[in-house]
Amino acid sequence: xxxxxxxxxxxxxxxxxxxxxxxxxxxxxxxxxxxxxxxxxxxxxxxxxxxxxxxxxxxxxxxxxxxxxxxxxxxxxxxxxxxxxxxxxxxxxxxxxxxxxxxxxxxxxxxxxxxxxxxxxxxxxxxxxxxxxxxxxxxxxxxxxxxxxxxxxxxxxxxxxxxxxxxxxxxxxxxxxxxxxxxxxxxxxxxxxxxxxxxxxxxxxxxxxxxxxxxxxxxxxxxxxxxxxxxxxxxxxxxxxxxxxxxxxxxxxxxxxxxxxxxxxxxxxxxxxxxxxxxxxxxxxxxxxxxxxxxxxxxxxxxxxxxxxxxxxxxxxxxxxxxxxxxxxxxxxxxxxxxxxxxxxxxxxxxxxxxxxxxxxxxxxxxx
Numbered sequence: 001x002x003x004x005x006x007x008x009x010x011x012x013x014x015x016x017x018x019x020x021x022x023x024x025x026x027x028x029x030x031x032x033x034x035x036x037x038x039x040x041x042x043x044x045x046x047x048x049x050x051x052x053x054x055x056x057x058x059x060x061x062x063x064x065x066x067x068x069x070x071x072x073x074x075x076x077x078x079x080x081x082x083x084x085x086x087x088x089x090x091x092x093x094x095x096x097x098x099x100x101x102x103x104x105x106x107x108x109x110x111x112x113x114x115x116x117x118x119x120x121x122x123x124x125x126x127x128x129x130x131x132x133x134x135x136x137x138x139x140x141x142x143x144x145x146x147x148x149x150x151x152x153x154x155x156x157x158x159x160x161x162x163x164x165x166x167x168x169x170x171x172x173x174x175x176x177x178x179x180x181x182x183x184x185x186x187x188x189x190x191x192x193x194x195x196x197x198x199x200x201x202x203x204x205x206x207x208x209x210x211x212x213x214x215x216x217x218x219x220x221x222x223x224x225x226x227x228x229x230x231x232x233x234x235x236x237x238x239x240x241x242x243x244x245x246x247x248x249x250x251x252x253x254x255x256x257x258x259x260x261x262x263x264x265x266x267x268x269x270x271x272x273x274x275x276x277x278x279x280x281x282x283x284x285x286x287x288x289x290x291x292x293x294x295x296x297x298x299x300x301x302x303x304x305x306x307x308x309x310x311x312x313x314x315x316x317x318x319x320x321x322x323x324x325x326x327x328x329x330x331x332x333x334x335x336x337x338x339x340x341x342x343x344x345x346x347x348x349x350x351x352x353x354x355x356x357x358x359x360x361x362x363x364x365x366x367x368x
Contacts, residue, residue, distance in 0.1 A: 016288075094155045124145070
């Protein structure tokens with residue numbers, strides 16, 4: 001008997017794609033604004049960093065459309081290879097590099113690890129069925145796998161990205177059908193392990209102390225990044241100072257092009273502009289969970305859940321950091337912050353979601 005050929009895919013989710021285009025457009029505007037002075041000082045070219053971001057955008061666009069054309073179900077054949085390559089890369093960096101980035105500090109293996117975890121965990125969970133609810137086949141191997149990746153990421157060291165990976169994996173595990181008791185055990189164990197590790201890391205404690213200080217005196221504390229970020233957000237008012245007219249980018253706001261870029265958004269585009277950016281992320285999140293509900297199989301559903309939680313959690317953490325809700329973590333704002341690997345991997349994630357949406361569209365057409 002001949003193997004059935006995969007059904008042709010339909011049209012992609014145009015609303016999701018439109019939200020992505022809008023976020024990328026805002027990102028390019030903010031990257032140019034936040035780096036123009038820096039680029040001129042270092043390279044004599046205001047558009048130096050914008051040109052670099054456009055190059056990564058071109059790579060990400062090609063990758064996204066290729067992945068959107070590629071049937072997402074074929075990722076099950078590549079998931080083990082992708083995860084093995086990711087683990088090997090992280091181990092090599094820990095043993096020999098002692099750093100977090102490659103290729104002129106433009107490629108972060110951690111960004112690739114987040115995508116790899118979503119693909120591999122999605123495949124692994126979708127293949128377990130009812131066995132997932134049993135400890136030896138569900139929580140135990142899941143904890144070992146996620147713990148290994150999170151441990152290697154924390155060894156970079158990158159605590160915040162490890163937290164994102166663990167939270168995304170836990171969301172996928174719970175929504176895949178795990179028992180509530182298993183989920184509760186995983187949460188409690190993860191919190192305990194995280195607290196233990198953080199208490200032993202000087203880098204984490206150094207970030208926590210100034211954060212607690214700023215809770216008491218936000219505008220006079222020693223944390224320049226938080227203080228200047230809050231001033232930037234407040235000075236934008238309702239409509240902002242206008243694109244390119246912000247003042248904090250002139251060496252006042254540390255990491256204004258990466259971690260704190262939302263402060264530049266608030267300063268130049270105002271409360272309404274910042275709200276619009278948040279609304280775009282909310283739209284991406286809504287379309288992602290909609291795809292998870294409509295996906296024709298459990299693998300597609302878990303992929304959509306994982307990618308959506310990854311982008312939404314990363315955006316939420318970044319916004320919490322800029323507004324002083326949590327300590328600084330070093331997490332970029334997806335599609336907005338300057339950074340090659342973050343932009344490309346997030347666009348590949350959207351490409352996978354577009355592939356799932358094409359399968360949903362084909363199923364809806366066949367049902368008519």
